[in-house]
Amino acid sequence: MNRTSISSEATLVKQYIEGDEKSLCTLINRHQQKIFSFIFSKVYDKDLAEDIFQDTFIKVIRTLKRGKYNEEGKFLPWVMRIAHNLVIDHFRKSNRMQKFEGKGDFEILDFITDDDLNAERQIIKSQIETDLHELIKELPQDQLEVLEMRIFKDMSFKEIAFKTDVSINTALGRMRYALINLRKIIEKHQVVLTN
């Protein structure tokens, strides 16, 4: 994107914040294809992509009207980041949510879980997480840094690359070696990370 379009983008955002609703329409028309295609490429569901696209812009509107936008002309990357986070939220929720497939033989007991078992699972999960935190401390610093940012802070490789001042390929390579080395460390300690 050239300098003129960035500045006109910033102008449109400014005009919208000042109350010009048409500016938002222009921004949506300009970027809808890129944003929607990005969302669809992650979820492969048109209706879901429509929902996430809508939620993305509702978040954009709220942030802009609350005066909390300070991306200085980088409107599209900011919106893409919101869309990306909402896609991640969707997958997190759908992993947590139990699905009921409409079969004839509905069994209520299939959907009632035992709280004691959940507590036990939670303990195992927290033990695994503690073990994992201890194991990753053995990784070289650069790999440890990338792994923590990716897994625990949920940052994109683009963000990691920017934060650690390396190229995206280097960040990806460090993540790859971090996982390879982590497997070796797990084997060395003969740890079983499963519940």
Added chain:
Amino acid sequence: MAKTYSNEAFQIPSKRMKPSAKTVRVILDFSKAFTVVTYKDLQFDSVQN
């Protein structure tokens, strides 16, 4: 290499995909209805009919 098979039709993302006009209209309507009211240090969101 093992092959994977699927019965479901795989939707190939098109570069020309756009949200429906209805979705865009909902967003624009929300934008018109949504206002932020500032009172002293507080901000209140409101959605007008």
